[in-house]
Amino acid sequence: MTAASAGADLVQVALPVPLRQLFDYRVPAGTMVPEPGCRVRVPFGRRTLTGVVLARTARSDLPPERLKNLAAIVDRQPLLAPADLAMLTWIADYYLHPVGEVCAAALPVLLRGDKPPREAEDRRWHLTTAGRERLAAGAGRAPLQFRLLAALAENDAGLDAAALRLLSPRWRTALDALVRDDCVAMAPLPEAYRGLREDPPAATPGQAEAIAAIGQSHGFRCHLVHGITGSGKTEIYLRCIERVLAQGRQCLVLVPEIALTPQLESRFRNRFDAVIDVLHSGLTETQRLQAWQRAAGGRSAVVIGTRSAVFVPLARPGLVILDEEHDPSYKQQEGFRYHARDVAIKRASLAGIPVVLGSATPSLESYHNALQGRFQLTQLHERPTRAGLPAVHLLDLAHLPVEHGISRPLRDAIGACRARGEQSLLFLNRRGFAPAIYCPACGWLAHCPRCDARLTWHRAADRLRCHHCGHVGSRPRQCPQCGEPEVISLGQGTENIHDTLQQLFPGAVIERIDRDTTRRRGELEQRLTRVHAGEAEILVGTQMLSKGHDFPGVTLVGIVDCDQLLFSADFRASERLFQLVTQVAGRCGRAERPGTVLIQTRFPQSPWLQPVIRHDYAAFADMALAERQAADYPPYTHLALLRAEAAGRNVALAFLEAMHRLAQELAVTTPSVEVMEPLPSLMEKRAGRYRAQLLVQSRQRAPLHQFLARWRGAIEASRRSRTVRWSLDVDPVDLY
DNA sequence: AGCACGCCGACT
DNA sequence: GTCGGCGTGCTC
Numbered sequence: 001m002t003a004a005s006a007g008a009d010l011v012q013v014a015l016p017v018p019l020r021q022l023f024d025y026r027v028p029a030g031t032m033v034p035e036p037g038c039r040v041r042v043p044f045g046r047r048t049l050t051g052v053v054l055a056r057t058a059r060s061d062l063p064p065e066r067l068k069n070l071a072a073i074v075d076r077q078p079l080l081a082p083a084d085l086a087m088l089t090w091i092a093d094y095y096l097h098p099v100g101e102v103c104a105a106a107l108p109v110l111l112r113g114d115k116p117p118r119e120a121e122d123r124r125w126h127l128t129t130a131g132r133e134r135l136a137a138g139a140g141r142a143p144l145q146f147r148l149l150a151a152l153a154e155n156d157a158g159l160d161a162a163a164l165r166l167l168s169p170r171w172r173t174a175l176d177a178l179v180r181d182d183c184v185a186m187a188p189l190p191e192a193y194r195g196l197r198e199d200p201p202a203a204t205p206g207q208a209e210a211i212a213a214i215g216q217s218h219g220f221r222c223h224l225v226h227g228i229t230g231s232g233k234t235e236i237y238l239r240c241i242e243r244v245l246a247q248g249r250q251c252l253v254l255v256p257e258i259a260l261t262p263q264l265e266s267r268f269r270n271r272f273d274a275v276i277d278v279l280h281s282g283l284t285e286t287q288r289l290q291a292w293q294r295a296a297g298g299r300s301a302v303v304i305g306t307r308s309a310v311f312v313p314l315a316r317p318g319l320v321i322l323d324e325e326h327d328p329s330y331k332q333q334e335g336f337r338y339h340a341r342d343v344a345i346k347r348a349s350l351a352g353i354p355v356v357l358g359s360a361t362p363s364l365e366s367y368h369n370a371l372q373g374r375f376q377l378t379q380l381h382e383r384p385t386r387a388g389l390p391a392v393h394l395l396d397l398a399h400l401p402v403e404h405g406i407s408r409p410l411r412d413a414i415g416a417c418r419a420r421g422e423q424s425l426l427f428l429n430r431r432g433f434a435p436a437i438y439c440p441a442c443g444w445l446a447h448c449p450r451c452d453a454r455l456t457w458h459r460a461a462d463r464l465r466c467h468h469c470g471h472v473g474s475r476p477r478q479c480p481q482c483g484e485p486e487v488i489s490l491g492q493g494t495e496n497i498h499d500t501l502q503q504l505f506p507g508a509v510i511e512r513i514d515r516d517t518t519r520r521r522g523e524l525e526q527r528l529t530r531v532h533a534g535e536a537e538i539l540v541g542t543q544m545l546s547k548g549h550d551f552p553g554v555t556l557v558g559i560v561d562c563d564q565l566l567f568s569a570d571f572r573a574s575e576r577l578f579q580l581v582t583q584v585a586g587r588c589g590r591a592e593r594p595g596t597v598l599i600q601t602r603f604p605q606s607p608w609l610q611p612v613i614r615h616d617y618a619a620f621a622d623m624a625l626a627e628r629q630a631a632d633y634p635p636y637t638h639l640a641l642l643r644a645e646a647a648g649r650n651v652a653l654a655f656l657e658a659m660h661r662l663a664q665e666l667a668v669t670t671p672s673v674e675v676m677e678p679l680p681s682l683m684e685k686r687a688g689r690y691r692a693q694l695l696v697q698s699r700q701r702a703p704l705h706q707f708l709a710r711w712r713g714a715i716e717a718s719r720r721s722r723t724v725r726w727s728l729d730v731d732p733v734d735l736y
Numbered sequence: 737a738g739c740a741c742g743c744c745g746a747c748t
Numbered sequence: 749g750t751c752g753g754c755g756t757g758c759t760c
Contacts, residue, residue: 018737023760045759046739062760
């Protein structure tokens with residue numbers, strides 16, 4: 001770092017404001033020029049903000065008299081390395097999002113302010129020989145120093161800041177004095193990786209092939225590991241991580257949700273004697289800061305995290321793994337709408353390291369990339385345990401006796417399963433007791449006053465709830481429209497299925513797992529523990545059950561209603577159906593016993609169900625890809641979606657119509673970009689606001705991006721954009 | 737996003 | 749007569 005010369009030194013600063021630009025500031029003469037990656041305090045309008053220096057520069061487009069001086073430099077050393085800044089700049093450009101907000105999103109909350117990083121808590125101090133002598137000499141004029149010495153003498157491994165703080169809030173000054181006198185020194189930090197704790201099991205041929213392929217890649221390469229549920233993808237991750245750790249480098253492992261971190265963490269801890277950190281929204285801000293600092297400082301070996309952890313800096317990056325890569329929760333659905341999978345791939349390419357995407361049901365985008373040779377594909381078709389894949393059967397609801405959503409064969413199968421002392425799992429993607437309340441006399445249905453949606457009756461709470469906004473109402477005694485003395489409930493939710501099963505199997509222990517029964521912290525874990533302990537005989541639950549958790553005792557899986565997935569407006573519906581059923585089916589028969597999956601449907605002839613029955617991902621993907629190609633949908637085209645919402649009906653739509661005209665003018669120079677007509681959203685009214693959307697499509701990425709950049713600029717400049725709430729979603733995942 | 741400036745309604 | 753509504757303009 002050099003001191004600024006007379007007035008020629010400028011820095012470009014990313015500020016947390018929704019403006020897609022950098023701001024230039026003068027470095028006062030005589031002060032050190034902050035390096036890129038350092039935070040600075042700057043005057044901005046009438047306030048002072050904290051931003052990140054992205055670059056040094058000698059000249060600015062702005063006239064010199066309008067440039068202001070930096071108010072202060074927060075960090076002496078950069079918080080973010082040049083590679084991190086390059087990644088963040090790329091993301092800001094790709095998603096057309098303000099780079100200052102992207103930078104802010106990449107920093108822990110405690111580093112977004114103007115405070116320099118706090119002492120890393122894993123730093124420890126221990127006694128030196130001189131310290132021992134001072135202690136032996138007895139207490140002198142400095143009683144606190146003596147107490148610190150005594151405490152440190154009892155702990156050979158040393159004490160950290162938290163432990164010393166317990167001795168006295170004024171520990172810092174006393175410790176500094178002791179360090180100056182060489183009585184206390186910083187204890188060496190533990191090595192990030194110290195070796196294996198257990199011998200890895202022998203790899204199956206499929207695993208060995210994947211491990212070798214990933215291990216052979218020098219520099220950037222994207223690997224897609226497609227392994228059927230239970231085929232041992234985690235073991236592949238462990239072996240690849242082991243190789244990278246042995247080289248003294250770090251690994252970043254991403255999972256779609258917090259609930260999956262504990263089991264992965266414990267498997268990693270059993271295998272590796274290493275510093276392993278988790279990073280997700282369930283931590284306190286202080287914990288997040290510490291994990292972030294350990295990763296950035298190279299003091300951790302493995303970081304396991306959810307979506308936002310894709311931004312955590314690593315001093316020595318060696319490998320990125322993204323488990324369950326098909327999971328839509330990798331896409332942030334509001335504000336800064338990035339996709340962690342795509343960011344992870346870009347990040348690995350910038351860092352020149354391999355990235356591994358794993359899934360039993362890869363997204364069609366990734367699978368297509370693999371077929372095109374852009375990703376390297378490894379497939380695992382076998383389970384290492386003796387259990388084979390479950391047998392899948394369809395139950396035709398139209399031609400079978402059905403009671404409260406449970407058909408006779410499903411009921412009998414559950415009974416037989418119980419009789420064998422095994423567990424069964426029923427999947428229904430619908431919470432509550434009944435999804436509709438209906439008047440048999442006049443046809444009235446209970447609607448949400450703020451959304452275009454029906455209200456769901458939650459019987460335990462005796463409330464009508466809207467699952468799209470926070471609305472809660474009570475069930476009317478009589479029909480509010482015609483006065484009919486009794487309204488009835490229609491359809492089944494998990495609460496209802498739970499009840500029905502309890503009636504069919506009196507005395508059975510049934511565990512319901514959905515957002516309603518696992519709202520409080522630790523409740524999910526508690527219920528899962530009861531299931532694993534074998535206390536529960538039947539499990540009923542929603543989507544939550546499909547994600548990652550293994551239930552070795554479950555030998556029967558029932559999909560109560562797959563038709564809602566079969567007929568959905570979303571062009572990804574068939575993909576979701578295959579993924580969901582395969583993932584739920586994968587929960588069973590993992591141990592020695594084979595499993596059975598029963599799918600209830602009114603459309604057993606649907607071609608989409610055939611590959612599900614045969615566990616044939618390739619056949620499903622061929623069908624789905626052909627359909628996507630015919631309809632000009634991803635992965636054959638790229639999409640962007642302009643969404644808008646406003647309090648008044650048609651305000652958002654009128655805005656989009658104006659933006660549509662604007663887009664058509666702009667698209668003249670990018671003819672490969674197709675701008676669709678704006679449409680009201682599928683659920684037009686939601687939480688009291690009216691929504692609409694406009695789809696843009698192109699076969700080629702580059703012209704689309706070029707168009708979007710100009711279009712977004714024009715939208716921002718238009719006065720109308722201030723009358724609605726709008727967002728531009730690059731690569732949208734949900735199209736409604 | 738904030739935060740100012742700038743013109744038109746109901747009130748300490 | 750003011751306090752304050754949110755339209756619109758700007759931030760290196």
